[in-house]
Amino acid sequence: MTQSDTADTAGANTQPETIQGGCLCGQVSFQIENRFDKLLLCHCAQCRKTTGSAHASNLLGRAETLVFLEGADQVREFRHPERDFTKAFCSRCGGALPYVTGDGSTCIVPAGALNAEPEVAELDNIFSEEQPGWSEQVSAAPRHVGFGSVFD
Numbered sequence: 430m431t432q433s434d435t436a437d438t439a440g441a442n443t444q445p446e447t448i449q450g451g452c453l454c455g456q457v458s459f460q461i462e463n464r465f466d467k468l469l470l471c472h473c474a475q476c477r478k479t480t481g482s483a484h485a486s487n488l489l490g491r492a493e494t495l496v497f498l499e500g501a502d503q504v505r506e507f508r509h510p511e512r513d514f515t516k517a518f519c520s521r522c523g524g525a526l527p528y529v530t531g532d533g534s535t536c537i538v539p540a541g542a543l544n545a546e547p548e549v550a551e552l553d554n555i556f557s558e559e560q561p562g563w564s565e566q567v568s569a570a571p572r573h574v575g576f577g578s579v580f581d
């Protein structure tokens with residue numbers, strides 16, 4: 430390694446590290462600073478409906494660092510008329526995507542949309558009072574590689 434290589438590396442380290450993600454079909458991709466204050470596992474009925482799963486997994490990121498790399502015009506948003514709830518998704522595959530909150534301060538990033546491991550400060554379960562019984566048992570269920578023998 431030459432001296433200039435060392436200097437370049439040191440310079441790169443002063444830039445905030447970013448992380449990339451995107452939807453399932455690849456039409457939409459984005460990048461955001463890889464520094465998240467919280468990962469919120471939300472058990473509200475709206476998150477359950479929109480994910481079809483036990484809970485949403487939403488990271489709280491810095492809104493000013495979100496950049497759509499491809500397909501920004503293909504992002505759709507659904508805002509619930511009665512509850513403070515928004516879902517952003519790809520117009521083609523329905524894959525979950527990030528959006529900026531109404532006051533512009535926070536970017537909500539679906540953790541499953543990321544392509545790498547996020548740096549998360551804190552993990553919380555929210556709206557736990559809306560969690561159904563089947564969902565409470567999910568983390569204790571047996572674990573299999575691939576499908577295991579569940580279709581035998």
Ligand SMILES: [Zn+2]
Nearest residue numbers: 452454519522
């Ligand atoms: Zn897509």
Ligand SMILES: [Zn+2]
Nearest residue numbers: 471472473476
């Ligand atoms: Zn929710």
